[in-house]
Amino acid sequence: xxxxxxxxxxxxxxxxxxxxxxxxxxxxxxxxxxxxxxxxxxxxxxxxxxxxxxxxxxxxxxxxxxxxxxxxxxxxxxxxxxxxxxxxxxxxxxxxxxxxxxxxxxxxxxxxxxxxxxxxxxxxxxxxxxxxxxxxxxxxxxxxxxxxxxxxxxxxxxxxxxxxxxxxxxxxxxxxxxxxxxxxxxxxxxxxxxxxxxxxxxxxxxxxxxxxxxxxxxxxxxxxxxxxxxxxxxxxxxxxxxxxxxxxxxxxxxxxxxxxxxxxxxxxxxxxxxxxxxxxxxxxxxxxxxxxxxxxxxxxxxxxxxxxxxxxxxxxxxxxx
Amino acid sequence: xxxxxxxxxxxxxxxxxxxxxxxxxxxxxxxxxxxxxxxxxxxxxxxxxxxxxxxxxxxxxxxxxxxxxxxxxxxxxxxxxxxxxxxxxxxxxxxxxxxxxxxxxxxxxxxxxxxxxxxxxxxxxxxxxxxxxxxxxxxxxxxxxxxxxxxxxxxxxxxxxxxxxxxxxxxxxxxxxxxxxxxxxxxxxxxxxxxxxxxxxxxxxxxxxxxxxxxxxxxxxxxxxxxxxxxxxxxxxxxxxxxxxxxxxxxxxxxxxxxxxxxxxxxxxxxxxxxxxxxxxxxxxxxxxxxx
Numbered sequence: 001x002x003x004x005x006x007x008x009x010x011x012x013x014x015x016x017x018x019x020x021x022x023x024x025x026x027x028x029x030x031x032x033x034x035x036x037x038x039x040x041x042x043x044x045x046x047x048x049x050x051x052x053x054x055x056x057x058x059x060x061x062x063x064x065x066x067x068x069x070x071x072x073x074x075x076x077x078x079x080x081x082x083x084x085x086x087x088x089x090x091x092x093x094x095x096x097x098x099x100x101x102x103x104x105x106x107x108x109x110x111x112x113x114x115x116x117x118x119x120x121x122x123x124x125x126x127x128x129x130x131x132x133x134x135x136x137x138x139x140x141x142x143x144x145x146x147x148x149x150x151x152x153x154x155x156x157x158x159x160x161x162x163x164x165x166x167x168x169x170x171x172x173x174x175x176x177x178x179x180x181x182x183x184x185x186x187x188x189x190x191x192x193x194x195x196x197x198x199x200x201x202x203x204x205x206x207x208x209x210x211x212x213x214x215x216x217x218x219x220x221x222x223x224x225x226x227x228x229x230x231x232x233x234x235x236x237x238x239x240x241x242x243x244x245x246x247x248x249x250x251x252x253x254x255x256x257x258x259x260x261x262x263x264x265x266x267x268x269x270x271x272x273x274x275x276x277x278x279x280x281x282x283x284x285x286x287x288x289x290x291x292x293x294x295x296x297x298x299x300x301x302x303x304x305x306x307x308x309x310x311x312x313x314x315x316x317x318x319x320x321x
Numbered sequence: 322x323x324x325x326x327x328x329x330x331x332x333x334x335x336x337x338x339x340x341x342x343x344x345x346x347x348x349x350x351x352x353x354x355x356x357x358x359x360x361x362x363x364x365x366x367x368x369x370x371x372x373x374x375x376x377x378x379x380x381x382x383x384x385x386x387x388x389x390x391x392x393x394x395x396x397x398x399x400x401x402x403x404x405x406x407x408x409x410x411x412x413x414x415x416x417x418x419x420x421x422x423x424x425x426x427x428x429x430x431x432x433x434x435x436x437x438x439x440x441x442x443x444x445x446x447x448x449x450x451x452x453x454x455x456x457x458x459x460x461x462x463x464x465x466x467x468x469x470x471x472x473x474x475x476x477x478x479x480x481x482x483x484x485x486x487x488x489x490x491x492x493x494x495x496x497x498x499x500x501x502x503x504x505x506x507x508x509x510x511x512x513x514x515x516x517x518x519x520x521x522x523x524x525x526x527x528x529x530x531x532x533x534x535x536x537x538x539x540x541x542x543x544x545x546x547x548x549x550x551x552x553x554x555x556x557x558x559x560x561x562x563x564x565x566x567x568x569x570x571x572x573x574x575x576x577x578x579x580x581x582x583x584x585x586x587x588x589x590x591x592x593x594x595x596x597x598x599x600x601x602x603x604x605x606x607x608x609x610x611x612x613x
Binding site: 052053054101104105109111112115117124127237244248280282283284285287288291295 | 412418420421425426433436554585589592596
């Protein structure tokens with residue numbers, strides 16, 4: 001771990017520790033969702049920023065994780081901790097099955113195949129109602145427990161989810177700022193050059209894609225044991241697009257992009273709930289304008305702002321010209 | 322499972338497939354000109370249906386309403402070209418990212434359509450009355466004949482335009498090779514405009530003719546875009562004839578899938594077809610010159 005990574009990590013841990021003390025209780029619930037969205041956005045970030053591929057069906061993988069863990073822990077009485085692990089594995093296998101044919105082709109076939117996949121998963125949930133509860137969904141999903149302790153309060157789940165986010169973020173920082181990360185950036189920049197220099201581009205892309213779907217599955221599984229209910233409405237194409245928007249707004253080339261985007265696009269809809277339909281159209285417009293005028297997103301700007309603030313503070317004590 | 326039932330499914334399949342043919346052809350035309358898959362293509366279909374409902378609603382005769390609908394949607398297509406595509410193509414933004422831009426266009430148009438026409442499904446009067454015809458036990462909605470006939474006519478007109486007119490030839494040259502086309506003084510902005518306006522007309526024909534059979538709703542766009550794009554991929558994405566074959570295929574798979582295995586099976590069969598084609602023949606089933 002280099003200094004820069006430790007700084008980033010300490011900063012995240014600091015914010016996460018402070019939030020429960022400064023923000024009203026209602027926000028903990030929102031921050032649980034920000035954490036879950038961050039997991040998905042981080043997975044998508046590594047896919048977009050480092051292989052140049054786009055997924056438009058992450059809500060589908062989110063759904064598989066949520067439903068798999070819900071079904072395993074209710075119908076088959078498997079312990080929720082274990083069902084989460086199984087759900088992540090199932091999601092990764094599905095990701096592999098979708099990824100192999102879609103990644104055989106260059107260009108953006110993955111984007112379109114995942115879009116179709118997300119739509120199909122939504123239909124499958126509605127159709128397999130004996131298993132998924134159809135439009136009604138599944139209720140009474142067991143909560144996570146640790147001995148006698150039940151992860152029921154917002155605070156306990158907040159801690160649980162953000163510990164997971166921090167672990168994933170650490171991993172991401174390590175990978176992104178390592179030779180492996182440089183290699184992945186190479187895949188993004190020039191496939192031919194990368195493959196000539198001995199990198200198996202296809203396998204690398206597939207690995208990253210499967211990792212990214214597994215993270216979505218993990219987020220879904222954690223979601224189902226928090227809300228204790230899953231229904232099809234949480235997994236529409238709009239959700240896939242929203243996660244993609246998080247990454248683009250936050251910044252797909254910056255490790256913080258996923259979390260910054262998740263914070264903005266999870267809090268904003270809370271306030272725009274009454275104008276949901278108009279909000280979606282407005283997001284469309286924001287998306288178009290951002291790609292044109294701010295293709296690197298907000299995170300790099302925040303970093304600059306933060307660094308100059310830091311410089312200002314450290315200079316403040318001493319007398320300088 | 323008799324012949325009558327199968328014929329019924331065949332007619333339904335060709336009717337539904339016609340719309341996918343139109344959307345897929347629009348997708349292919351835009352793809353050939355820009356290398357971008359337009360995911361806002363389905364909004365042209367919805368816009369076509371909605372305008373048809375409004376224009377016939379204010380008392381215009383159906384042929385006039387139909388022509389006006391096509392003109393308005395063509396203009397909408399032109400606006401999408403100028404505001405939605407051109408700035409991104411000019412800045413050399415990667416094609417994959419422009420696909421995301423088209424999702425932005427889709428979201429925006431969907432909101433606009435919702436604000437104008439509301440969230441309730443809207444019906445459109447049938448072109449020649451609502452009496453269902455019967456041939457040897459097979460029921461045919463006369464509107465189906467309108468759909469198939471007008472789709473056929475539109476295809477012939479589109480092919481005539483691309484093959485015989487000077488503008489069409491310039492467009493094909495541009496789609497084949499932008500740079501050498503530019504050397505011959507062909508303006509790519511104009512070609513982009515043509516591609517989007519033509520796609521708008523194709524979508525509008527679909528929406529205006531299918532709306533009397535299956536009502537039209539503000540959020541149908543993505544469904545048409547995705548089915549049309551799947552049809553285009555199955556046909557080979559850069560082959561206009563492939564779009565026709567792919568569109569009909571998706572229509573037939575949908576209709577027979579739903580008719581024989583239940584409504585839930587249709588989408589799964591469509592996706593399975595897409596995945597199989599992607600694995601076995603990434604350049605599409607339509608045997609023609611393979612292209613990028």
